[in-house]
Amino acid sequence: MEPITQSLPEKSARRWNSPYDALGLEPQVSVYLTQFAYSRVCLHSVSDMDNEVGGILVGEWCLDEASQRQFIIVEAALAARHTRQSSVHLTFTPDSLVDIHNEIDNKYPGKKIVGWYHTHPRMGIFLSHYDTWLHKYFFPEHWQVALVIEPHTAKGGIFIRQANGLFDPSRYFGFHEMDGNLENSLVHWTNLTPVVKEGETSNE
Numbered sequence: 107m108e109p110i111t112q113s114l115p116e117k118s119a120r121r122w123n124s125p126y127d128a129l130g131l132e133p134q135v136s137v138y139l140t141q142f143a144y145s146r147v148c149l150h151s152v153s154d155m156d157n158e159v160g161g162i163l164v165g166e167w168c169l170d171e172a173s174q175r176q177f178i179i180v181e182a183a184l185a186a187r188h189t190r191q192s193s194v195h196l197t198f199t200p201d202s203l204v205d206i207h208n209e210i211d212n213k214y215p216g217k218k219i220v221g222w223y224h225t226h227p228r229m230g231i232f233l234s235h236y237d238t239w240l241h242k243y244f245f246p247e248h249w250q251v252a253l254v255i256e257p258h259t260a261k262g263g264i265f266i267r268q269a270n271g272l273f274d275p276s277r278y279f280g281f282h283e284m285d286g287n288l289e290n291s292l293v294h295w296t297n298l299t300p301v302v303k304e305g306e307t308s309n310e
């Protein structure tokens with residue numbers, strides 16, 4: 107598989123940093139999350155405040171030729187319907203994976219699975235041993251990511267493989283919010299902070 111060549115969509119995006127983004131870590135890809143995909147993830151996340159829910163992130167894997175930086179654009183989030191759910195973990199069953207591949211073929215032909223998301227009700231933003239195993243096994247590409255959401259405190263973060271090959275289960279990254287109306291950001295996760303671009307004034 108090859109990335110598609112595309113310029114970084116910086117102009118139509120707004121950056122949200124996690125507390126770990128300032129540590130000088132080097133994620134292998136930057137994540138651009140459309141407002142459409144973000145709102146789908148949020149709606150699904152609060153649909154069950156007691157049990158884990160999750161699904162698949164669909165979009166593109168891209169390369170910005172000028173900077174040689176790789177990034178993904180998350181264009182949609184597909185809820186996994188046939189998951190085995192419990193309050194402590196979520197797994198993708200063969201039925202849910204078939205379902206998801208059919209939905210991608212029908213609605214988003216040619217798009218890639220760029221990662222997955224799931225909730226951690228009343229837990230923090232981290233990947234369990236099981237989550238880490240699932241990520242390695244089902245999402246083995248260096249550009250595939252894992253998004254975790256805590257719906258009670260409204261927190262979220264993205265786990266991304268780093269340049270040195272490390273996949274840290276406790277340090278998560280923020281993302282670029284894109285498309286839609288960036289004057290009215292949809293991002294409300296309390297553990298992320300907006301990065302104010304040069305020439306802009308903060309409304310905080």
Ligand SMILES: [Zn+2]
Binds near residue numbers: 224225226234
């Ligand atoms: Zn988990």
